[in-house]
Amino acid sequence: MTNLGNSKPVSSNQSAVHENLEAIVTKHLYTTDRTPIPDFVHDSFELMRKTLSQTGLPLWLDSFCGTGISTRKLAEQNPNFCVIGVDQSEQRLKAEPPTELTNCLLIRSDCDALWRLMAQHNIQAQRHTLFYPNPWPKASQFKRRVHGHASFKALLQISPNLELRTNWDIYAREFAQALTIARRPTELTSFIPKEPITRFEAKYIASQHRLWRVCSTTSP
Numbered sequence: 001m002t003n004l005g006n007s008k009p010v011s012s013n014q015s016a017v018h019e020n021l022e023a024i025v026t027k028h029l030y031t032t033d034r035t036p037i038p039d040f041v042h043d044s045f046e047l048m049r050k051t052l053s054q055t056g057l058p059l060w061l062d063s064f065c066g067t068g069i070s071t072r073k074l075a076e077q078n079p080n081f082c083v084i085g086v087d088q089s090e091q092r093l094k095a096e097p098p099t100e101l102t103n104c105l106l107i108r109s110d111c112d113a114l115w116r117l118m119a120q121h122n123i124q125a126q127r128h129t130l131f132y133p134n135p136w137p138k139a140s141q142f143k144r145r146v147h148g149h150a151s152f153k154a155l156l157q158i159s160p161n162l163e164l165r166t167n168w169d170i171y172a173r174e175f176a177q178a179l180t181i182a183r184r185p186t187e188l189t190s191f192i193p194k195e196p197i198t199r200f201e202a203k204y205i206a207s208q209h210r211l212w213r214v215c216s217t218t219s220p
Contacts, residue, residue, distance in 0.1 A: 005206035010168040012137035017174050024148055025178045033150040037113045044109035045117045048084055051105050052123075057082040061125035061159065063115075064133045067095040068106045070197045074129070075104035081126070086111050112151035119154040128159035132200040135168045145171065147178035156182055160218040165197075165211065167204045172212035184216045 018024075052059055060081040062071045071085030085106045087093055093106050118125070136144040143149060146164070155162075162179075166172050176188040191213045196202035204211060 005203075005208070007203045007207035007209065009209060010135050010137050010171075012135075012139070012168075012170065014137070014139045014170055017170060017177060018139060018142045018148070020142065021148070021174055021177060022181060024143065025152065025181050028150050028152050029182055031150075031153075033116060033153070035113075035150070037117060038110065041109050041113040041117065044086070044107045045114060045121075045123075047105075047107055048114075049121075049123065051084065052082055055082045055103060057103060058126040059084060059124065060127045061086065061129070063111045063128065063130050065106065065131075066092050066198065066200075068093060068099075069096065069199060070129070070131050071106060072096075072099050072101065072104055073197055075099070075101045079103055086114060112149055112154075115151050115154040115158055119157040123158065125159040127161045128155075128163070130162070130164045131198050132165055132167065132204075135166065135171050137168070145174065147175045152178065152182075156184065162214075162216040164214045165201070166214075167200075167209040167211055169210070169212055172214050175214045179214070179216050184218060187215045189213050189215075 058081055060074055060078060060083040062074060062083060062085040065071045065085030065087050068085045071083050075083040082103050086109050088108065088110050090108050093108055130146060133146055146152065146155065164175050172188055176186045179186040190210055192211065193201060196205060
């Protein structure tokens with residue numbers, strides 16, 4: 001935990017919400033992403049379905065889970081859910097010792113493509129958390145952000161309960177605005193967690209960053 005408090009704030013050439021946000025989000029909401037889905041994503045999807053069938057528990061999806069620390073904590077705190085963490089890096093997923101929790105699974109997959117498969121097959125996550133995704137801070141990288149990507153439509157289709165956390169206020173405001181464009185109820189707040197859910201969150205707290213949470217719930 002050395003130098004935990006030396007994280008620099010997000011540096012960007014944007015000083016406000018991206019000027020093309022509404023046009024890009026609207027386009028993605030009304031078009032179909034036909035990008036080919038890699039074989040390894042199909043494999044991870046089948047593993048997800050098999051695990052859900054075996055546990056018989058509702059799905060809590062933890063996208064961009066990194067080393068899976070947040071996934072394990074969510075599984076410990078919510079034994080009535082099958083918590084599945086997803087990250088594209090096999091190295092990150094193997095960085096921590098394997099968990100013995102029966103309601104926890106870490107899988108290597110591409111989140112964007114996996115969301116699309118889930119939407120196609122109507123696989124629902126009762127809860128979906130996205131903790132500190134890569135902010136892609138340059139304005140030219142907007143389409144790489146969760147809300148600027150073509151998979152945003154699928155993201156909305158697969159869960160009635162979303163929570164995104166970030167230490168960049170513009171990212172939070174953009175995500176909230178994208179949800180509003182999609183006519184999803186949205187709550188944007190600054191918050192201080194009782195206990196850090198990820199190493200990134202611990203680092204940002206120690207560095208005195210302001211943290212943001214965007215929540216959207218459509219279920220009764």
